[in-house]
Amino acid sequence: MNTYGRYPVVLVRGRGMKVWDSDGKEYTDFLAGIAVNNLGHCHPRVVIALQKQAQKLIHVSNYFHIEPQIKLAKMLVQNSFADRVFFCNSGAEANEAAIKLARKYAKENLCPDKFEIITALNSFHGRTLATITATGQGRFQKGFTPLMPGFKYVPFGDVGAVANAITENTCAVMLEPIQAEGGVNLPPENYFRELKTLLEEKNLLLILDEVQTGMGRTGKLFAYEHYGITPDIMTLAKALGGGTAIGAALATEKVAEAFSPGDHASTFGGNALACAAGTASLEAILEDGWLVSNCARIGEYFKKGLAGLKQKYNFIRDIRGKGLLIGMELDIDGTDIVKDAMKEGYLINCTMQKVLRFVPPLIVTEEEIDGLIQALDRIFEKRSAAA
Numbered sequence: 001m002n003t004y005g006r007y008p009v010v011l012v013r014g015r016g017m018k019v020w021d022s023d024g025k026e027y028t029d030f031l032a033g034i035a036v037n038n039l040g041h042c043h044p045r046v047v048i049a050l051q052k053q054a055q056k057l058i059h060v061s062n063y064f065h066i067e068p069q070i071k072l073a074k075m076l077v078q079n080s081f082a083d084r085v086f087f088c089n090s091g092a093e094a095n096e097a098a099i100k101l102a103r104k105y106a107k108e109n110l111c112p113d114k115f116e117i118i119t120a121l122n123s124f125h126g127r128t129l130a131t132i133t134a135t136g137q138g139r140f141q142k143g144f145t146p147l148m149p150g151f152k153y154v155p156f157g158d159v160g161a162v163a164n165a166i167t168e169n170t171c172a173v174m175l176e177p178i179q180a181e182g183g184v185n186l187p188p189e190n191y192f193r194e195l196k197t198l199l200e201e202k203n204l205l206l207i208l209d210e211v212q213t214g215m216g217r218t219g220k221l222f223a224y225e226h227y228g229i230t231p232d233i234m235t236l237a238k239a240l241g242g243g244t245a246i247g248a249a250l251a252t253e254k255v256a257e258a259f260s261p262g263d264h265a266s267t268f269g270g271n272a273l274a275c276a277a278g279t280a281s282l283e284a285i286l287e288d289g290w291l292v293s294n295c296a297r298i299g300e301y302f303k304k305g306l307a308g309l310k311q312k313y314n315f316i317r318d319i320r321g322k323g324l325l326i327g328m329e330l331d332i333d334g335t336d337i338v339k340d341a342m343k344e345g346y347l348i349n350c351t352m353q354k355v356l357r358f359v360p361p362l363i364v365t366e367e368e369i370d371g372l373i374q375a376l377d378r379i380f381e382k383r384s385a386a387a
């Protein structure tokens with residue numbers, strides 16, 4: 001259906017930082033399938049894991065135990081705050097699971113009238129009816145009312161606003177550690193620590209949507225590690241499956257206990273093929289310890305390069321981000337810049353009309369970043385000359 005504004009390009013092949021189209025044109029990929037291909041395209045470990053698993057067992061349903069799912073769940077639990085994992089197939093579904101779990105936990109453990117979830121303006125949590133409602137942006141909700149009851153929005157980064165929004169019906173606060181789709185917005189330094197204190201006082205759950213920030217993207221395996229706090233529930237998807245469709249909701253034992261058999265399910269969720277790819281991908285991220293630390297270091301290098309452009313062009317308003325989730329806010333429309341970049345052989349992204357978003361694979365090198373900066377310089381030069 002006509003749901004995507006696609007570029008007139010057919011991509012046929014990828015390897016590491018590069019993809020090629022059907023005319024043989026080469027692109028350096030700073031989009032990475034929207035922050036999915038953290039290891040680059042067709043990483044050998046992921047490819048081999050998929051080939052091996054495909055020959056052995058692809059899918060059997062969650063009526064049975066399967067080794068790849070157990071293995072991936074174990075790795076996620078060992079490397080995070082969580083004790084339990086529920087697998088599904090996408091970010092939106094992971095957030096649906098989180099919303100259902102938070103409601104069930106609050107109704108069972110606190111009071112049956114607790115169902116309301118506070119989320120942030122400019123957030124993004126997915127495209128199902130519940131998750132467009134959780135998403136604090138009218139542009140995703142237009143045309144789809146009535147929305148789900150039980151959501152309330154506050155400005156991102158304002159603890160006082162959360163405190164004012166809490167009522168006896170509130171059960172949880174759901175946030176991205178860094179708002180990605182909403183323009184790469186970072187919270188103030190102490191925001192999450194102060195928020196966590198408030199939520200503990202009020203006995204409310206913190207749900208972190210790490211669908212985009214997780215799996216090393218921000219220079220830590222999970223972005224909450226930057227803030228010195230842990231959530232009660234965390235959702236993952238995007239980079240979790242090394243390019244295959246998988247999502248997960250993780251939780252502490254205490255919260256996860258609210259789900260019993262029959263409460264929630266997914267036919268495909270965490271199937272053998274996706275979990276084999278996810279396991280290979282997470283193993284690569286963890287064993288190549290430099291990948292995540294490289295992400296932190298090279299992200300700073302990237303921001304410096306972009307700051308050089310900001311010195312030169314007055315229509316560049318701001319540069320912000322953490323690790324390799326970086327935004328460049330412009331005073332001009334960014335969608336044409338994306339098209340110009342494609343002509344130059346670079347895949348980049350624009351969100352909120354005016355924010356160029358860079359989410360390359362974590363294997364990106366300084367040379368590749370230099371190349372992109374030079375290409376942007378040429379594009380911006382032409383824009384200023386025209387203006």
Ligand SMILES: *Cc1c(COP(=O)(O)O)cnc(C)c1O
Nearest residue numbers: 090091092124125126211212237
């Ligand atoms: C992409 C994204 C989602 C939605 O994920 P889908 O797999 O497209 O459903 C949810 N939350 C955040 C923070 C995202 O970046």
